[in-house]
Amino acid sequence: IIELNGVKKIYQMGTERVHALDGVDLVINRNEYVAIMGPSGSGKSTMMNIIGCLDTPTHGTYVLNSQEVSEMDDNELANVRNQEIGFVFQTFNLLPRVNCLQNVELPLIYSGKRKGVRREMAAQALRNVGLGDRMTHRPNELSGGQRQRVAVARAIVNEPSILLADEPTGNLDTKTGNEIMLLFEALYRKGNTLLVVTHEEEIARHARRIIRLRDGLIEVDERVDDP
Amino acid sequence: IIELNGVKKIYQMGTERVHALDGVDLVINRNEYVAIMGPSGSGKSTMMNIIGCLDTPTHGTYVLNSQEVSEMDDNELANVRNQEIGFVFQTFNLLPRVNCLQNVELPLIYSGKRKGVRREMAAQALRNVGLGDRMTHRPNELSGGQRQRVAVARAIVNEPSILLADEPTGNLDTKTGNEIMLLFEALYRKGNTLLVVTHEEEIARHARRIIRLRDGLIEVDERVDDP
Ligand SMILES: Nc1ncnc2c1ncn2[C@@H]1O[C@H](COP(=O)(O)OP(=O)(O)OP(=O)(O)O)[C@@H](O)[C@H]1O
Numbered sequence: 001i002i003e004l005n006g007v008k009k010i011y012q013m014g015t016e017r018v019h020a021l022d023g024v025d026l027v028i029n030r031n032e033y034v035a036i037m038g039p040s041g042s043g044k045s046t047m048m049n050i051i052g053c054l055d056t057p058t059h060g061t062y063v064l065n066s067q068e069v070s071e072m073d074d075n076e077l078a079n080v081r082n083q084e085i086g087f088v089f090q091t092f093n094l095l096p097r098v099n100c101l102q103n104v105e106l107p108l109i110y111s112g113k114r115k116g117v118r119r120e121m122a123a124q125a126l127r128n129v130g131l132g133d134r135m136t137h138r139p140n141e142l143s144g145g146q147r148q149r150v151a152v153a154r155a156i157v158n159e160p161s162i163l164l165a166d167e168p169t170g171n172l173d174t175k176t177g178n179e180i181m182l183l184f185e186a187l188y189r190k191g192n193t194l195l196v197v198t199h200e201e202e203i204a205r206h207a208r209r210i211i212r213l214r215d216g217l218i219e220v221d222e223r224v225d226d227p
Numbered sequence: 228i229i230e231l232n233g234v235k236k237i238y239q240m241g242t243e244r245v246h247a248l249d250g251v252d253l254v255i256n257r258n259e260y261v262a263i264m265g266p267s268g269s270g271k272s273t274m275m276n277i278i279g280c281l282d283t284p285t286h287g288t289y290v291l292n293s294q295e296v297s298e299m300d301d302n303e304l305a306n307v308r309n310q311e312i313g314f315v316f317q318t319f320n321l322l323p324r325v326n327c328l329q330n331v332e333l334p335l336i337y338s339g340k341r342k343g344v345r346r347e348m349a350a351q352a353l354r355n356v357g358l359g360d361r362m363t364h365r366p367n368e369l370s371g372g373q374r375q376r377v378a379v380a381r382a383i384v385n386e387p388s389i390l391l392a393d394e395p396t397g398n399l400d401t402k403t404g405n406e407i408m409l410l411f412e413a414l415y416r417k418g419n420t421l422l423v424v425t426h427e428e429e430i431a432r433h434a435r436r437i438i439r440l441r442d443g444l445i446e447v448d449e450r451v452d453d454p
């Protein structure tokens with residue numbers, strides 16, 4: 001369902017050209033659970049942003065669910081970003097002026113859920129990440145790891161068919177991180193597709209396939225036995 | 228040189244009270260290397276902000292270098308924050324509109340270094356964290372781990388006598404994270420004092436003492452053998 005062909009992302013910086021992605025070929029099928037690893041600056045977030053339709057390649061093509069993304073109109077793109085794909089950003093990207101509950105309700109507003117239903121689904125998602133007692137806090141009234149968990153709750157609240165998680169446990173202690181991985185496993189077992197960027201081998205081991213990037217290219221792509 | 232006595236930080240949220248810190252007693256001597264661990268939300272960043280003179284306790288006292296911090300005037304506080312203490316923030320807090328080099332030069336401007344000297348010290352600090360080829364990039368033209376490393380470079384560029392680092396390797400792969408720990412070790416061997424918040428046991432093992440928080444209180448405080 002996800003197909004990158006010869007994808008490059010090149011930034012022009014004065015006289016210098018930065019190859020964030022340098023020719024990536026990748027096929028991911030429905031209901032796969034993939035970990036993406038690689039050194040800092042190797043292109044992981046850039047690749048995730050392209051897959052999530054938040055950025056466009058400078059070269060190559062991206063086919064999502066048999067449709068060429070560069071040919072989608074604005075409505076189709078908005079639909080993909082807001083309803084088909086859940087995204088946990090490396091920098092969380094929460095709305096600062098509303099509280100956790102309202103932040104997590106946002107994808108449910110897009111999918112047309114009624115107010116009472118939205119409120120309960122968002123509350124449950126927050127309880128699932130251990131933030132049942134922080135629902136009325138705004139992001140700046142939370143710890144770093146709590147903000148990260150709100151970002152996770154928002155990404156999975158409407159059970160997206162594709163979850164893209166960029167370093168979802170980077171600010172979490174081991175126990176809390178494992179709770180997040182249990183939620184991901186449950187989403188995966190319901191038939192959804194997961195791509196998780198992580199720098200921790202322990203976290204990567206939850207996936208069934210590991211892709212390693214280096215300097216904007218895929219260096220390794222291997223199956224992992226069921227954990 | 229750092230002494231917290233009965234320190235509490237309590238937030239009033241409507242009818243609810245959140246005890247971010249619930250009575251912390253802590254003594255840290257000159258040239259100690261301390262790791263601070265604990266679950267997400269246990270009070271680590273709150274404690275670091277108080278130690279870094281960026282926040283004040285609601286109860287208890289904080290004595291820094293034999294001086295009661297609550298009795299310092301604005302000039303003394305500014306001096307402590309900008310010259311004595313280096314702080315790596317959990318959310319980096321880089322200036323978005325200037326490039327890496329200018330971000331790292333900031334502490335050197337406060338310590339009155341001349342322009343040519345500042346520029347060279349900042350450039351060297353960036354090379355030390357592996358960003359020699361990213362000096363003219365602005366923060367939004369960098370990866371998450373690269374921004375984290377700029378925050379580290381800025382915190383250590385003028386060799387502060389106290390380094391406070393809140394999750395300095397949370398977004399870094401193992402190899403890059405180890406390079407940062409080598410820089411910290413060098414700073415420590417020069418006689419400085421280091422407090423590093425981390426959720427990774429591997430990183431904590433570089434320290435000589437581990438403090439574990441839970442629910443705003445110190446639960447464990449133990450020496451670690453030289454690694
Ligand atoms: N402005 C605020 N208002 C209300 N509660 C707050 C505020 N800031 C922090 N808190 C609460 O204080 C507690 C401690 O926060 P702190 O940021 O110190 O945790 P932490 O140990 O650094 O967590 P993490 O590992 O997730 O970064 C958290 O439960 C948080 O929700």
Ligand SMILES: Nc1ncnc2c1ncn2[C@@H]1O[C@H](COP(=O)(O)OP(=O)(O)OP(=O)(O)O)[C@@H](O)[C@H]1O
Pocket residue numbers: 011013018019020038039040041042043044045046047090361364367368369370371372373398399400
């Ligand atoms: N707007 C930009 N302009 C120029 N270069 C950029 C820009 N955005 C990213 N880059 C560069 O592209 C490369 C890849 O960035 P990317 O964010 O994908 O890395 P990453 O693998 O996610 O790293 P990390 O593990 O540190 O988060 C980096 O070297 C970065 O400096």
Ligand SMILES: [Mg+2]
Pocket residue numbers: 044045046090166370371372
């Ligand atoms: Mg990244």
Ligand SMILES: [Mg+2]
Pocket residue numbers: 143144145271272273317393
């Ligand atoms: Mg914190």
